[in-house]
Amino acid sequence: xxxxxxxxxxxxxxxxxxxxxxxxxxxxxxxxxxxxxxxxxxxxxxxxxxxxxxxxxxxxxxxxxxxxxxxxxxxxxxxxxxxxxxxxxxxxxxxxxxxxxxxxxxxxxxxxxxxxxxxxxxxxxxxxxxxxxxxxxxxxxxxxxxxxxxxxxxxxxxxxxxxxxxxxxxxxxxxxxxxxxxxxxxxxxxxxxxxxxxxxxxxxxxxxxxxxxxxxxxxxxxxxxxxxxxxxxxxxxxxxxxxxxxxxxxxxxxxxxxxxxxxxxxxxxxxxxxxxxxxxxxxxxxxxxxxxxxxxxxxxxxxxxxxxxxxxxxxxxxxxxxxxxxxxxxxxxxxxxxxxxxxxxxxxxxxxxxxxxxxxxxxxxxxxxxxxxxxxxxxxxxxxxxxxxxxxxxxxxxxxxxxxxxxxxxxxx
Amino acid sequence: xxxxxxxxxxxxxxxxxxxxxxxxxxxxxxxxxxxxxxxxxxxxxxxxxxxxxxxxxxxxxxxxxxxxxxxxxxxxxxxxxxxxxxxxxxxxxxxxxxxxxxxxxxxxxxxxxxxxxxxxxxxxxxxxxxxxxxxxxxxxxxxxxxxxxxxxxxxxxxxxxxxxxxxxxxxxxxxxxxxxxxxxxxxxxxxxxxxxxxxxxxxxxxxxxxxxxxxxxxxxxxxxxxxxxxxxxxxxxxxxxxxxxxxxxxxxxxxxxxxxxxxxxxxxxxxxxxxxxxxxxxxxxxxxxxxxxxxxxxxxxxxxxxxxxxxxxxxxxxxxxxxxxxxxxxxxxxxxxxxxxxxxxxxxxxxxxxxxxxxxxxxxxxxxxxxxxxxxxxxxxxxxxxxxxxxxxxxxxxxxxxxxxxxxxxxxx
Numbered sequence: 001x002x003x004x005x006x007x008x009x010x011x012x013x014x015x016x017x018x019x020x021x022x023x024x025x026x027x028x029x030x031x032x033x034x035x036x037x038x039x040x041x042x043x044x045x046x047x048x049x050x051x052x053x054x055x056x057x058x059x060x061x062x063x064x065x066x067x068x069x070x071x072x073x074x075x076x077x078x079x080x081x082x083x084x085x086x087x088x089x090x091x092x093x094x095x096x097x098x099x100x101x102x103x104x105x106x107x108x109x110x111x112x113x114x115x116x117x118x119x120x121x122x123x124x125x126x127x128x129x130x131x132x133x134x135x136x137x138x139x140x141x142x143x144x145x146x147x148x149x150x151x152x153x154x155x156x157x158x159x160x161x162x163x164x165x166x167x168x169x170x171x172x173x174x175x176x177x178x179x180x181x182x183x184x185x186x187x188x189x190x191x192x193x194x195x196x197x198x199x200x201x202x203x204x205x206x207x208x209x210x211x212x213x214x215x216x217x218x219x220x221x222x223x224x225x226x227x228x229x230x231x232x233x234x235x236x237x238x239x240x241x242x243x244x245x246x247x248x249x250x251x252x253x254x255x256x257x258x259x260x261x262x263x264x265x266x267x268x269x270x271x272x273x274x275x276x277x278x279x280x281x282x283x284x285x286x287x288x289x290x291x292x293x294x295x296x297x298x299x300x301x302x303x304x305x306x307x308x309x310x311x312x313x314x315x316x317x318x319x320x321x322x323x324x325x326x327x328x329x330x331x332x333x334x335x336x337x338x339x340x341x342x343x344x345x346x347x348x349x350x351x352x353x354x355x356x357x358x359x360x361x362x363x364x365x366x367x368x369x370x371x372x373x374x375x376x377x378x379x380x381x382x383x384x385x386x387x388x389x390x391x392x393x394x395x396x397x398x399x400x401x402x403x404x405x406x407x408x409x410x411x412x413x
Numbered sequence: 414x415x416x417x418x419x420x421x422x423x424x425x426x427x428x429x430x431x432x433x434x435x436x437x438x439x440x441x442x443x444x445x446x447x448x449x450x451x452x453x454x455x456x457x458x459x460x461x462x463x464x465x466x467x468x469x470x471x472x473x474x475x476x477x478x479x480x481x482x483x484x485x486x487x488x489x490x491x492x493x494x495x496x497x498x499x500x501x502x503x504x505x506x507x508x509x510x511x512x513x514x515x516x517x518x519x520x521x522x523x524x525x526x527x528x529x530x531x532x533x534x535x536x537x538x539x540x541x542x543x544x545x546x547x548x549x550x551x552x553x554x555x556x557x558x559x560x561x562x563x564x565x566x567x568x569x570x571x572x573x574x575x576x577x578x579x580x581x582x583x584x585x586x587x588x589x590x591x592x593x594x595x596x597x598x599x600x601x602x603x604x605x606x607x608x609x610x611x612x613x614x615x616x617x618x619x620x621x622x623x624x625x626x627x628x629x630x631x632x633x634x635x636x637x638x639x640x641x642x643x644x645x646x647x648x649x650x651x652x653x654x655x656x657x658x659x660x661x662x663x664x665x666x667x668x669x670x671x672x673x674x675x676x677x678x679x680x681x682x683x684x685x686x687x688x689x690x691x692x693x694x695x696x697x698x699x700x701x702x703x704x705x706x707x708x709x710x711x712x713x714x715x716x717x718x719x720x721x722x723x724x725x726x727x728x729x730x731x732x733x734x735x736x737x738x739x740x741x742x743x744x745x746x747x748x749x750x751x752x753x754x755x756x757x758x759x760x761x762x763x764x765x766x767x768x769x770x771x772x773x774x775x776x777x778x779x780x781x782x783x784x785x786x787x788x789x790x791x792x793x794x795x796x797x798x799x800x801x802x803x804x805x806x807x808x809x810x811x812x813x814x815x816x817x818x819x820x821x822x823x824x825x826x
Binding site: 036037040054055056057063100101102103104138142143144150151156158159160161162163164165166167168169171189193194197199200202203204205206207208209210211212213215216252286301302303304305306308327328329330331332333334357360374375376378379401404405406407408409410 | 576
């Protein structure tokens with residue numbers, strides 16, 4: 001692809017992503033087996049069939065008395081049925097055996113009557129509500145039958161999934177290995193954190209933004225350091241990233257008029273090279289997308305906010321495909337925009353907003369900053385709203401969809 | 414407090430929590446200083462003031478040309494203003510100097526005109542849109558002024574907060590130390606994962622559920638093992654937990670009719686002991702809440718689902734207070750209930766639902782299971798809906814609030 005000087009021609013966001021996906025054809029990475037205690041937030045690699053019935057035996061779903069249901073028919077508050085309190089293994093006709101949630105249902109019992117529907121007397125139990133057969137019994141295999149899919153491939157494992165795996169006696173689980181993402185920061189103006197920047201220099205903050213976004217998805221960032229604005233340096237770092245990682249992200253390289261240095265270098269490194277350069281979005285317009293050694297190379301803006309948006313739009317979907325969880329989406333809410341904002345005809349705008357819960361009503365306050373590049377526009381926000389290419393703006397009071405990256409702020413009176 | 418036999422008297426959920434909070438008066442834990450690279454998802458301990466202006470210098474918010482705004486007044490598509498391309502340090506009248514996003518604005522320039530509003534000729538630049546003074550310049554201190562609160566106490570640190578800290582030259586950040594939570598599983602019926610359960614035994618799955626829920630909040634679980642259903646064993650484990658941790662969670666102890674063994678033991682261990690025993694909720698009715706050595710003791714059900722709900726309702730708010738982030742809430746969405754479900758008058762019901770995005774319309778499908786204790790009711794769900802105490806149920810099509818614990822499922826076609 002010829003480099004587009006000054007981005008006179010920008011590629012639409014959807015087109016950019018589909019051109020890239022069609023050429024890259026990203027695949028789910030290999031699986032690795034890890035102890036379930038380490039598996040929180042990892043992604044299940046394969047459908048996992050239950051190796052046994054769960055529950056393994058008929059058990060009580062409530063605290064109460066195991067009884068024979070027909071012994072309770074006709075019971076009522078002022079006409080209780082009286083049953084003998086049993087401590088035997090088997091529940092015979094006319095008997096009730098105390099039982100707690102999760103206990104095996106004793107032989108002979110056909111239902112469990114809840115504690116609240118009984119009165120305990122000295123030697124007997126009064127039942128004040130009839131029980132139907134099977135009532136309050138969790139049958140063997142009712143949760144999962146042996147061979148049922150207990151956990152689907154692509155599931156992000158949460159606390160209760162780990163509980164289920166344990167209940168099924170599973171000590172190790174196959175998860176997709178973490179995608180390794182090499183991070184190359186470019187720019188003569190950058191110094192690494194801990195070193196004192198000279199008057200025109202700035203601390204490299206992008207690496208922390210990009211690494212954090214990788215970690216939030218459970219990918220593994222590998223920071224390769226700062227490349228100076230020279231073809232040789234950028235060349236070497238990109239090659240290092242391609243050798244070490246499943247994907248390479250570069251940011252910046254925009255000083256001394258070198259805005260296109262990274263895509264130029266990437267384009268020279270092999271085929272197909274750079275596929276898209278310049279995207280009709282704001283922020284993040286100078287984003288470029290390339291493929292080298294069959295691996296994705298994301299050339300993001302040097303501006304932290306634009307880099308974060310580039311990550312959201314292009315990197316995140318690819319990492320999720322590598323993780324085998326392509327349909328995972330950020331939580332989103334409908335909210336009411338608190339004031340009018342301008343869009344940018346022909347560009348897709350990612351508007352940062354602060355979503356506030358005002359007694360159950362959600363309001364989205366645009367976090368407006370000049371040039372849309374300031375970090376405060378992210379740190380003061382908890383989500384973003386998309387202004388489509390064909391909209392001149394959004395109106396005050398308009399219902400918008402907010403994609404959340406932090407939790408909603410609850411407004412206290 | 415007298416122990417309530419058979420829970421004839423249940424405490425309302427809100428009352429239970431406020432009785433507990435009023436007696437416990439939980440406080441934010443101490444801070445610790447850690448490198449920012451390790452601070453993702455940790456909670457900021459104190460308001461952090463910016464130690465310098467950000468940006469540290471006037472910089473360009475766009476790619477384009479640094480110019481003197483008055484040189485562009487009257488420029489239009491077919492009546493461009495022509496400026497000399499400059500490579501000097503200072504921009505003089507009639508000159509334009511190429512500049513990239515983030516670069517310092519050169520002396521003399523009063524605005525930056527976007528690349529898209531210019532045409533580059535051999536030796537000069539044509540500007541086709543007038544620029545107003547200050548346009549596209551991020552002024553020194555515009556993002557944050559020295560002394561501004563850059564990050565508020567109680568902020569859960571995300572990728573962009575780490576970027577901001579780096580940009581401010583901050584190498585270490587004060588975060589609230591992780592609350593340590595001791596986990597005691599009780600019950601003769603339990604075996605630890607990796608050991609083969611006998612026919613009436615089950616694998617202890619609760620510890621993984623509770624530990625995972627702690628980790629999701631960034632608290633530090635400490636599993637103390639299984640206590641047998643004996644006062645001595647439970648006594649020892651609770652004391653161990655109080656010595657090692659900031660909070661103790663017990664689960665179960667419901668075998669052989671010993672449902673109340675843990676609260677009995679906890680009640681004997683000191684003052685004030687158990688404050689609430691039996692809560693008007695489903696699941697999780699046998700929950701007890703106590704205070705020993707000024708630390709919270711949560712006595713949760715032995716049933717994983719009921720334990721998870723008990724954690725959500727009582728443990729989570731206390732941990733969030735300890736973390737200094739009391740107002741953090743799960744993401745929630747409004748959705749339409751796909752079918753009628755029964756409530757339980759007088760009890761607050763936590764209904765597990767699967768929320769599905771059907772082309773922008775959110776539907777909440779109740780995950781119905783008998784006895785509400787099966788793990789599949791959690792693993793098949795991605796959130797929960799509260800059915801209030803005064804509702805007999807919820808209707809089909811009713812708008813409900815779903816509190817999400819996993820991401821929303823997107824329905825393809």
